[in-house]
Structures are given as structure tokens and as C-alpha cells.
Amino acid sequence: MEHAELGAWLRLTLSRGVGNDAARRLLARFGLPQDIFTQSPAALREVVTPAQADALAQVPEGWAALLERTAHWLAQAEGDGAMRGLVALGDPRYPRLLLETADPPLLLYAVGAARWLQPDCRDFGVRCGLAIVGSRNPTPQGERHAHDFAQAFAAAGLTVVSGLALGVDGAAHAGALAGAADGVPATLAVVGTGPDRIYPARHRELAHRIAAHGLIVSEYPLGTPPLAANFPKRNRLIAGLSQGTLVVEAALASGSLITARLAAEQGREVFAIPGSIQAPQSRGCHALIRQGAKLVESAQDVLEELRLPAAPAPVADAPAAPPEHPLLAAMGYDPVGLDALVARTGIATADLQVQLLELELAGAVARLPGGLFQRVGVA
Structure with a gap:
């Protein structure tokens, strides 16, 4: 992008009171963003309000400094060799799925593998995205589900889309990186800060891995801090970049349910994993299922709904799984206390604590607050 064009795009996005909708009307009427700023006030008022026309006539505060900073940022490479890019409406790389939404951003800042940001690349190379969202404080089982489902989706050729938040988001990105298929970005992180x-x-380390094998995307200019209002807004991009959204765990009042609602409004599929009726993190998923979201028990359920090929099957001669520990069978998959396990198994408390510790060290059981334990693994 030429320096003058970059300056015009940034000025348009910074003009006070001129949101995406008004900016798109201006672009439809006058063409390139630099052409907008050559128009007379009367011509601008035919498209936007008088207040917006007046704002367009003024150079936004900090615009010149941001222009130079952005130009310098685009000219540099990331430490791991990842490429930086700025994709505007009308660019061949602009994601087609976002263009089908009600509020596509004017600009997308991106950091990622160079192959996905070349000028001749289409849609960042993302042909099919699947969003995975959920609690920032998931149960160990929920975190494992996010990782394992994402790994299966990535192996099947989907790009896993999430928000780089703690909990389910981070586990989904990590799982996608573990299962990445050739030819598509492993995962796409939509962030609520500047790029x-x-x-x-x-x-930070996870973000560097995403940039090396996928993409980090933001609609916010350089230097934008983590403002609370920006995260619900970016959720529309997570939903918009995906053909479907899978909610792993979520409370009734959560950003994940916002993402699911936006996905439904955009005509995209919504999936939810059910959980324990005792767990607050399951209530949001159960509410979605009652409202029509598709109940999911395996990655294959999602792939079939999206009419995509199944994830690669395990190698035929892979070693057989070891027999299940009897205590795991007694635990089930809901959080359970020590007294309940004593009653279920008849094992003495001291022996039970030893077995639980061994399973915890092996990664098969997680210790939860309140003296509870939970089996970790795919049900």
C-alpha cells in the first residue's frame, strides 16, 4: 500500500464519529479513501451527517504520528520472520466470510506466516474457519476438550479461529498448532488490542507460534491497549471469520455467548459441548442447546454438520491403549469429592488418596477447588 493511500485509510478510520457504516457509504460513493478527502462539504453531506462531514474536514489528532508509526511497523519483520500486513476492504486478501457480515471492518492488521499475506493470496489462505470459544477459567476437562477438538479440526484442514484469551481460547490455539495440516493456516487469533x-x-510465546504457522488479526490501530469495550466488539470478527462456532464451556453471562449469538445472526452454525449440571461453566452451553445449538460429543459431529471430511483416522498398527484404571471408571467425568469416591469404590480413604495422586501426576485427573477431583480426557 502506498504511503498516501495508507494515510487516507488511517485518517478515515480515525475521523471522530465516522464509523464503519458511514465509511463504507463514503467509499461506495467516492471510491478510494483519498478521494473522500477531496470532496466539498456539500458533497460529503449528501452521504453522511453534517457532524460527520465536519469531522472529515479536520485532520484527526495524532494522525501523522500514527501514519509514520504504521508505515515503519509494516516495513519491519517480526523476530521469528513472520510478515506484517494491512488488508483493506477491496483487497483480494480480505476474508470473503467477513464481507458477508453486517459490519466488516475497514482495515485488518495482520501478523503471520508470509505465505498467507502475499499480495496474490486469497482470504489469507483461510478457506474454512471454525471458531472455538469458551471460559477463561475452564475446568481441566473443558481445557482438554478445547485442545483436542481443535487438534482434530486442524488435522481435517480447518483453520481454528479464537481470541487468544486465557483458558479455552489458548487451549484451542495450542491444539490447532499441534494438529496443523499443510496448505491452510493452523489457527487465526483475533485480538482486541493493536497488532x-x-x-x-x-x-506471548503462544502468539509467536501462531504468527509462525497461522495469523494474528486485529481491526485496531497500533498502540491500542486492552480496553474492555473492544473485546465484545472483536467477537463479531471471530464469528464472522468462521463457518461455525463451537462453545466448549461458558457461564450464562459471557463473551462466548455473545460470539455464539453473533454467529447465529450471521447464519452460521452454532455448536455446544454439554457438561455437568453441577458446573457453572456448563450452563451457557446448556442454554445454547435449549435455544437450538447443536449438541456435540465429538469432532466428527461438527465435521459432518459442515459436510467436511473426517479427521485422519489413527494409524492401523498404533499400539493399543492400556486398560482403563478402575478408579477412572468410578469417577465418571463430573467433578467428584473424596467422600463420594469412597462410597462408590469402597476403597479406604488413605489408599484412595494415593491412587488419586498417582493419576494426577500421570495427567489423568485434575484437582479442583473445594476438595473436588475431575477426570481429564475425552468422554
């Missing part, structure tokens, strides 16, 4: 900010900070 030069990693939030939360503890996901």
Missing part, C-alpha cells in the same frame, strides 16, 4: 500488543502477556 503490536500481546494480551494477555503470558500468551
Whole structure:
């Protein structure tokens, strides 16, 4: 993108009171963004309100500094060699799925593998996205589900879309990276900050891995901090970049349910994994299922609904799984207390605690607050 064109795009996005809808009307009427700023006030008022026309006549505060900062940022490479890009409406790389939504952003800042950001690339190389969202504080079982479902989807050739948040989002990105197929980005992280900010900070290493094998995308200009209002807004992009949205765990009042609602409004599929009736993290999923979301028990359920090929089957001569520990069978998949396990198994408390510790060290059981334990694995 030429310097003058970049400046015009940034000025349009920074003009006070001129949102995406008004900007799209201006672009439809006048063409390129630099042509908007050559129009007379009277011509602008035929398309937008007088207040918006007046705002367009003023150079936004901080525009020149942001222009230089953005140009410099685009010219540099990430430390791991990932490429930086800025994709505007009308660019061949602009995601087709987003164009089908009610509020596509004017600009998308992207950091990722160079093959997905080349000028001749279409839709970032994303042919089919599947969003995975859920609680920032999932149960161990929910976190495992997010990872394993994402790994299966990525192996089947889907790009897993999520928001880089703690909990389910992070597990989904990590799972997708573990199962990445050739020819498509493994995962796409839609962030609620500027593309030069990693939030939360503890996901810095994960973000570098995503940039190397997928994409990090933002609609917010450089330097935008993690403002609370931006995260619900970015959820429309998570839903919009995906053919379907899978909710793993979610409370009744959560951003994940916002994403699911937006997906439904956009005519996309909504899936939900059921959980324990005792767990608050399951109530949002159960509410979605009551409202018509598709109940999911395996990755294959989603792939069949989207009419996509199944994930690769395990190798035929793979070693047989070891027999299940009897205590795991007694636990089931809901959180359970020590007294209940004693009653179910008849094992003495001291021996039961030893077995639970062994299973915990083996990664088969997780210890939860309140003296509860939960089996970890795919049901």
C-alpha cells in the first residue's frame, strides 16, 4: 500500500464519529479513501451527517504520528520472520466470510506466516474457519476438550479461529498448532488490542507460534491497549471469520455467548459441548442447546454438520491403549469429592488418596477447588 493511500485509510478510520457504516457509504460513493478527502462539504453531506462531514474536514489528532508509526511497523519483520500486513476492504486478501457480515471492518492488521499475506493470496489462505470459544477459567476437562477438538479440526484442514484469551481460547490455539495440516493456516487469533500488543502477556510465546504457522488479526490501530469495550466488539470478527462456532464451556453471562449469538445472526452454525449440571461453566452451553445449538460429543459431529471430511483416522498398527484404571471408571467425568469416591469404590480413604495422586501426576485427573477431583480426557 502506498504511503498516501495508507494515510487516507488511517485518517478515515480515525475521523471522530465516522464509523464503519458511514465509511463504507463514503467509499461506495467516492471510491478510494483519498478521494473522500477531496470532496466539498456539500458533497460529503449528501452521504453522511453534517457532524460527520465536519469531522472529515479536520485532520484527526495524532494522525501523522500514527501514519509514520504504521508505515515503519509494516516495513519491519517480526523476530521469528513472520510478515506484517494491512488488508483493506477491496483487497483480494480480505476474508470473503467477513464481507458477508453486517459490519466488516475497514482495515485488518495482520501478523503471520508470509505465505498467507502475499499480495496474490486469497482470504489469507483461510478457506474454512471454525471458531472455538469458551471460559477463561475452564475446568481441566473443558481445557482438554478445547485442545483436542481443535487438534482434530486442524488435522481435517480447518483453520481454528479464537481470541487468544486465557483458558479455552489458548487451549484451542495450542491444539490447532499441534494438529496443523499443510496448505491452510493452523489457527487465526483475533485480538482486541493493536497488532503490536500481546494480551494477555503470558500468551506471548503462544502468539509467536501462531504468527509462525497461522495469523494474528486485529481491526485496531497500533498502540491500542486492552480496553474492555473492544473485546465484545472483536467477537463479531471471530464469528464472522468462521463457518461455525463451537462453545466448549461458558457461564450464562459471557463473551462466548455473545460470539455464539453473533454467529447465529450471521447464519452460521452454532455448536455446544454439554457438561455437568453441577458446573457453572456448563450452563451457557446448556442454554445454547435449549435455544437450538447443536449438541456435540465429538469432532466428527461438527465435521459432518459442515459436510467436511473426517479427521485422519489413527494409524492401523498404533499400539493399543492400556486398560482403563478402575478408579477412572468410578469417577465418571463430573467433578467428584473424596467422600463420594469412597462410597462408590469402597476403597479406604488413605489408599484412595494415593491412587488419586498417582493419576494426577500421570495427567489423568485434575484437582479442583473445594476438595473436588475431575477426570481429564475425552468422554
